[in-house]
Amino acid sequence: MVIWGEKEVLDNQQLVTIKGTRDGLTFFIDDSCSFDHAVHELHDKIKNSRPKEDEPVISVKVKLGNRYLTKETEGRLMELFTEENRFKVDKIETDVIRKKDAIQWKEESEIKAINQIVRSGQVLEITGDLLLIGDVNPGGKVAATGNVYIMGSLYGIAHAGTDGDRKAFIAASYMKPSQLRVADYISRAPDYESDGVYMECGLIDEEQDKIVIDRLQVLSHKREEISGFERRMQYG
Amino acid sequence: MGEAIVITSGKGGVGKTTTSANIGTALALMEKKVCLIDTDIGLRNLDVIMGLENRIIFDIVDVIQERCRLNQALIKDKRFESLSLLPAAQTSDKTAVTEEGMKKIIHALKPEFDYIIIDCPAGIEQGFQNAVAGADKAIVVTTPEKSSVRDADRIIGLLENKEVESPRLIINRIRNHMMKNGEMMDIDEIIQILSIDLIGIVADDEDVIKASNNGEPVAMEPKSKASIAYRNIARRILGESVPLQSLEDNKGMMQRVKRLFGMRS
Secondary structure, three states: OOOOOHHHHHHHOOOEEEEEEOOEEEEEEOOOOOHHHHHHHHHHHHHHHOOOOOOOOEEEEEEOOOOOOOHHHHHHHHHHHHHHHOEEEEEEEOOOOOHHHHHHHHHHHOEEEEEOOEOOOOEEEEOOEEEEEOOEOOOOEEEEOOOEEEEEEEOOEEEEOOOOOOOOEEEEEEEOOOEEEEOOEEEEOOOOOOOOEEEEEEEEEOOOOEEEEEEHHHHHHHOOOOOHHHHHHHHO | OOEEEEEEOOOOOOOHHHHHHHHHHHHHHOOOOEEEEEOOOOOOOHHHHHOOHHHOOOOHHHHHOOOOOHHHHOEEOOOOOOEEEEOOOOOOOHHHOOHHHHHHHHHHHOOOOOEEEEEOOOOOOHHHHHHHHOOOEEEEEEOOOHHHHHHHHHHHHHHHOOOOOOOEEEEEEEOHHHHHHOOOOOHHHHHHHHOOEEEEEEEOOHHHHHHHHOOOOHHHOOOOHHHHHHHHHHHHHOOOOOOOOOOOOOOOHHHHHHHHOOOOO
């Protein structure tokens, strides 16, 4: 009697393939078998290819295809590789993400258009990019995890990249803000009376290590990937 | 059915009570039935400005705590049959009044009066919440000072979450020469920041202080600038369209002639 499945498949097909690259090894793990089988085979493969004591540590990339790893299973996989400290796991790549994460990504990368005057004492907090059609009055505050675009006058406080994104910026039709904040940077208005500026943006200047205000035109070369979604795709 | 209008500002001392008294008086002058409500419990002033302090027997807290009927607490004005005042209590504090209590009172007053003017206390705490609770419309009073405009902005923001129609603005205590010199915020600048409709501007007028001290609202005086301003506001509340008052000092003909000849005026 032939028992369908496991044994036969295992014989015919490799569940784990290893490829050597310039940067180290890439492990391709088949995504159609059960995780336990993959781990089993991986265990054997690792045993055979693990560098010796006197050889240098090899960095490893794992490609999972359409397999999703939970925190637990990822831990088991990591354990397997890092046993005896001869492999260093660079990256575990998967082609799939959870719906929940996808929705969160979308949230974080969406531009939310809001039509409102943010008055003194009001705080407008947004996940993603904020497009405010209206003014931010003195004493009012807007904050977004992404960029802040204001079609109106900014007199109050604007905070871009609240989750720590230093590439985020603040753009406004007219700005005379009391404070600009980007990620963990804060800059404030000078103590002397000054005129506001039209069509400018506030962003972190790496060289000066502070927030600078510049013409909107500089964004096209300083912040090329303007959309939060593209940023996420690139930097995870 | 009457209309309840709350007069508020956030900041203290910008002239809420004076404005309430004068708008009430001006509306009464136009033969409307008006009830003024003072909600500044513990710091009542409206009765003093109206010159009705000696007539108080019961107050708003007595009404809410059912120690008297609403009609017993209403004070008839000494000048107008059609003007009444519901005074605040001087001995209790703001917790003695509840939002439900206010709503009930205003609901009971509405069939009797054309306009119910509610004088709001300064601040944004319970007293403000009470005063706003039963109001249909709001008038925000500000002066041309940054701090006062900032507070007005805050109040407008808070009013947006209430069941109140979008508020209208009175700019009080304008000193024309300072505005011209740029030492005071000018009207356009204030409106640009607050972005609500303007219902009136009132000049800083000594007559207002004189009148308040005499217990006679300035709106009773026919000629004073502030009086005209308040009466214009009342007309705008009634729906008339009245152009904004010119703030220029109206110098007499003789003085204009003198200036023409280069004499000091």
